[in-house]
Amino acid sequence: MHADSTTTRKAAALAAFADLDREPGVAKPDPILVVDNVVRRFGGLTAVDVAHLEIQRGSITALIGPNGAGKTTFFNQLTGFDSADEGSWAFNGKQLKGVPAHRVARTGMVRTFQLTKALSKLTVMENMRLGAQNQRGENFFRALVPGSWRRQEDEITERAEELLERFKLNTKRDDFAGSLSGGQRKLLEMARALMVGPELVMLDEPMAGVNPALTQSLLAHVKDLREEGMTVLFVEHDMDMVRDISDWVVVMAQGAVIAEGPPDTIMSDQRVVDAYLGAHHDAPMSAEEFEEQLQEAEAELEAEIEEKA
């Protein structure tokens, strides 16, 4: 399958990671994004407190961590949707602190949202077209002369069609985005972000709610992105997926980066297991195993209840 064709870049990425330390904040050979001391507090709660983090260019990096660890908030800081209390970060060497969200996107760093933001009353196709950059027709005066943007529009449409096909949304092409199902919205959101043609794409739980079979084919697509030279940073709770495509995994907990490393190493890291994966993450379980586990849990619960009583 796809896996074979992706070897070159993957190999490169893996090689880059090969002899790095497995510790939080480790320096990467060719970082596209460098983050220093980013802090965001909500009242008494420190949602994000990342001391140092680098993202390797051309790699697929997974960001995992328990719920409420601050992953989404971290994304918000980096992409200019929320202002950080402290810290600085540079994308391709360019300082981005205080830069408004749309500029961040234009520099080539595009994110998707965990809670999808489909543009309901635009059709799926229009949603896609919107993603394209440097559109001539988006200038007020040129918009008045259709001839000036028609050609470009056709090219954009073509690119959009391809992506839609990939994301199995081609049948919904002319429907309002508002009428898509939850999973379809996720897909649209991701496809739309790719229309921007970013250097670094930041996906916030792209596969939550997406059908497994489709997830699988999308993974291939994400790997292709790497082949095209794109860097991917994604948040995900689906360990199968993380294991399958990521070259490097960053773990956050309570706002801070607690571990970094290749997927296999990370998943056996005891701290990560405790904080995040839980004892039984290694799917699949047989029915018997499950029964066992259930009884265990039940016993635990009962014990606790007794304790209380």
Added chain:
Amino acid sequence: MNGVKISVVAEDGKPVDDATSGADGKWEVPVPKAGKYKVTLDTSTLPAGVALKFQNRSTLDVQVYDGSVRNVLFALVPAGAKGGAAPADDGGTSFWDRVAQLTFEGFNLGLIIALAAMGLSLVFGTTGLTNFAHGELLTFGAMCAYFFNVVVGVHLVWAALISVVIGGIFGYGQDRFFWGRLRRRGSSLVAMMIISIGLALFLRYVFLFFFGGEGAPYADYNAQPGIQVGPISAAPKNFVAMGIELLVLVIVGLALLKTRIGKAARAVADNPALAASSGINVDRVIRIIWTVGGAIASLAGIMLGLSQNVSYQMGFQILLLVFAGVTLGGLGTAFGALVGSIVVGLFIQLSTVVVPTELKTVGALLVLILVMLFRPQGILGRRERIG
């Protein structure tokens, strides 16, 4: 003032006549024709201990018109208190007294606005409807009370009670037979907003039809003489009204925060489908809110009528301030309406210290815009989370 000499000279410098004031201080000079004349009071003839109030005006240019008598007045004061504008002697107030009075008036007006705003905010909060017909709910309440008070002849207190109940029923009915139906048909909020503009128009002119264009006061407590409390003079009815308003506002605010139905109302506001899934009877909650909203609006109308007058445009005229209050406080917050409205009330009144009173609304509205500049979510509002 007796024996003061006055001389009148025509425009061209020809003296016309002189006169000496009589025992009552009056004098009279017949002039030949219309035109300009100079009238001079000879200050040296003034009795001792008396001086001109406006010293530099012992000579006046007077225009006399055809066929009419022209009065000229030389204001006199006991010598010693000479010159300048009138000092704050009997009953005049100092600047700070006025500020105190204005602050009081600010709360007075602010609380009425707050009461109206609470009703609006309740309905907006639960249904998302920007109800431009809310002003007419106020007018409705005020007119009901007017009917019972003036036409039927019940004392205002009872008339108000009855009207609050009727206002509640009116609110209930509106939802039951109108807004509720529209909601079920799936009308969009914008469409409903425009429908509310139509409804406002309709109701306002129904009121005009039956009530007429003139304002009218209630039969009780009208032009109640003020009492002096410190620097503030206020009618007793103001204090009672403010007390009632504050009480109702706090009760409703707390009810919204603490009671089960209040929380349910906020839940419906957030997400009606989910509220239904939680076992909340959404229609019932909305109906209760409309009932309470209608009753509060009615009360607000009565209070407004009490402090102003009942007229068919009363609600409409105050609506903008009500909206400003709700917005300033933060849409959909329980006490935002209260805080925002009081700020609006205070600024309307206090801004008159610096701007002409005809522009007092401008003062309050500017504050609204400025606050929005720094707190786009309103004073008590919270920012939405992104992502």
Added chain:
Amino acid sequence: MDWNAILITTVKASIGLETVVYALAAIGVNIQFGYAGLLNFGQAAFLGVAAYGMAVTVATFHLPFWLGIAIGLAATVVLAFLLGIPTLRLRADYLAIVTIAAAEIVRLVFRSVKFSSVFGGSDGRQNFSGDFFAMNPYSPGTYGIGPISFNERVTWILTVGWVLIAICCGLVYLLMKSPWGRVLKAIREDEDAVRSLGKNVFSYKMQALVLGGLVGCLGGFLFALGQASVQPDLFSTEFTFYAYTIVILGGAARVFSPVVGAAIFWVLLVFVGNTLSEAVSAGMLPSLFTVNNIGAVRFMLVGLGLMLLLIFRPQGIFGDKREIALDAR
């Protein structure tokens, strides 16, 4: 009952000055609200500053007419920036109230005695339309088909008005089919998503506000010129309400809806009013209705009519029912 007169006045109303003015104002609202989702409830102020800008230049300062037009346009743009900078960051419903407030401020300042030497207080300004009518190509007389005819002044202003409407409709049509319009529509749906795609949301909103304001401002000029007088109260919040009603009547985010909506609105108003007053003077109504309250009945009926139209056709004349289904709560 003089049905003939009722019908003629009604037909004339459908293309008359008020329809033109409200249509232009509504086209502006449609750009701002219908396409960009900006609940700008201060549209009246745009017409106001334009009309006053022109009138004051000509009548108070005795400067040339075209300079007046230029100043009116400039004033509109300035107002759009002043209004936009603090408010465009606000959520839709906040925006609505703040823009109402801003428009009221403008009106109250125009109205105030303090500035009456410039703006003329509540009487406003007159004597500025001479140059405009001097350009009138129609020689004195009446123009039109049969009884539906106007004198040369009205014909002139209507000609200019409908040409402007045609131009504006064309402009909106071109714009909204373009990627520019697409960004606007996307902003209406979700700003953050648009931001994440690298579009400068604030700039687009501002463009929409300015454009909508400028279209509305043409209405302001025509209003002032057509009446040969400006008054502050013409530009009160009710005006904006009616402009919104017109947009929704026609169907939001449709090119021709403001024009059709405006015609319907004025036809309704005039037809109802004239029919009622004829009926009263012909003694056809119960004695409860008199000249004194028939005006009230007219607005009652208009209010009722608007309600019914929207209740039974919530998406407006040209609207798409499917869109409505999407945002029902």
Added chain:
Amino acid sequence: ACGGGEDSAAPSASAPAPAASSAPAAAQGDGVLTIGTLLPQTGSLAFLGPPEFAGVKLAVKEINDAGGVLGKPVTEIDTDSGDTSTNIASQSVDKLLQQKADVVVGAASSSVSLSVIDKITGAGVVQISPANTSDQFTTYDDKGLYFRTAPPDVLQGRVLGDLILADGNDTVGILALQDAYGTGLADNVQKAVEGGGGEVVEKVIYDPKAADYSADVAKIKEKNPKAVALIGFDETKKIVPELVKQGLTAKKVKYYFVDGNLSNYGTGKDGFPKGTLDGAKGTQPGAQVSDDFKEKLKSVDPKLKDFNYGPESYDATIVTALAALAAKSDVGKDIAAKLKDVSSGGEKCKDFKSCADMLAAGKDIDYDGASGPIEFNDAGDPAEATIGVYEYGADNNNKNVAFNTGKIAG
């Protein structure tokens, strides 16, 4: 649907248009004198509508009882002037012109009149307002077609200012409505007071749509005047209680009213408490409205309570009908040309029938109406007016104490 206007604009060769004032066919004489009313049924002056409509109705009735004009009964078409916030007036005028009105009686509000004056006079129709008092109209280029039966503010302001001084008030506070009427009158009062040696210590202009008036009153109170002139309309009912509340009772300061608010407030259910206005004074243009005339107005509209501008409306109608008789034409221009004639210089007459008879006998007449002497000057304003001075008793109703007739010019 865009651009219907211009394609239908083919000239439909009409009557040879007169060069100077191009009067379209609508206003050309059809032998029936058609009087259109443009008076407030809705809007902020709606409360002034009933007496005005009644005045016109009464006049039309009397004219028609006396045989009408040019041998045909006069027709009346009523329309709503609204206020300036809705653009009703303009539509109403369209309708009136469409129905061939020769005379438009209205509007009540100066601002509304200004917004339609071009339209009306441009069509060669006479506009005659019973209530416009703004100075603007005196100089307005109205092609000689605008008239009014209410005197401009100058005279009343003069009389009121004089009255205030005569009562020995050297310091005066003015609370005036923010419109042409209020500010105009306030200026005139101020001029009179200051010209006569008094001082206006505070002039507060209030917004009629304001939520309340406490700040306005507080501002007056700070300056502690001896007299307060209240210049406005219906808002006075809200301002007086505010004055009382803040301690400026009629006992402490002297209230002065003007025609806009000189009503009988009474002590009844919706009146003020007894004595609230005791000793207050006011002025009103117009001769005393006889009870007889009030009764007549009531016969037209039994619900009338106040009669403001009723007589003026009545006179406006009668005098135009007389002018039409004198001109033997119902064309606006002809009527306008005769209006000055029939109102001044000649044998006095006081009602339509007798005036009409005298005209028929070829005499020069001088109509004196229910509201005063009615005499137009060249600008279409009354040249002479009577201002009545009224005083309130403890019952909050006013009684006439004096009349003051004078020429306006000078």
Added chain:
Amino acid sequence: MLRADELYAGYIPGVNILNGTDLYVKKGELIGIIGPNGAGKSTLLKTLFGLVPVRSGSVTLDGEDITNLKAHALVSRGVGYVPQTNNVFPSLTIEENLEMGAFQVPGRFKERFEFVCEIFPALRERRKQRAGSLSGGERQMVAMGRALMTEPSVLLLDEPSAGLSPKLQDLVFIQAQQINKAGVTVIMVEQNARRCLQICHRGYVLDQGRNAYMASGRDLINDPKVIQLYLGTLARA
């Protein structure tokens, strides 16, 4: 116990999302529904729960016809529902959100609140935080907790594990099964299909508004067609 026959339903007039779906659940059963995105799984749940109008067909609960009954009326008959999106009240605090869950049985709030906090301790710490500021996963916990506040006899879960950390996902499945053990009938839509099918008694595969397959969970997991079309081979078999 709950059955739907020949259901046709949809949002936009004229377009049916459900095209004759049949479903039955016996008392005490745990049913899993899987299918591709946009198949109509959520729509099916919403239709059962009366949030989407039924165009034809019928829904019965315990033999009683509940077609098109209002949602709150179903809640009082012991049906609980966790929506897929928009499943919390953003302006209410966590505690109030849960209180709304127990709206019809306010007396038992304390007790149930304790119970829910046992499962998701994170919620107890944050009880005063507004749900609108919560992270995606935290919201999911609140949503699940809200449904557990009442003790429903039928529970409809729409992707309850989406957005949760692996640890909590496990917990959710365990809970679902445990609740089911306690006698509650559970219908669960999941994209985490393997887990879902592992624990459920029977599974439905929905495609384009029609049931494509229906079999026991274990059979479905191993059905090569189902694997190819819906499950994928990503997770190690």
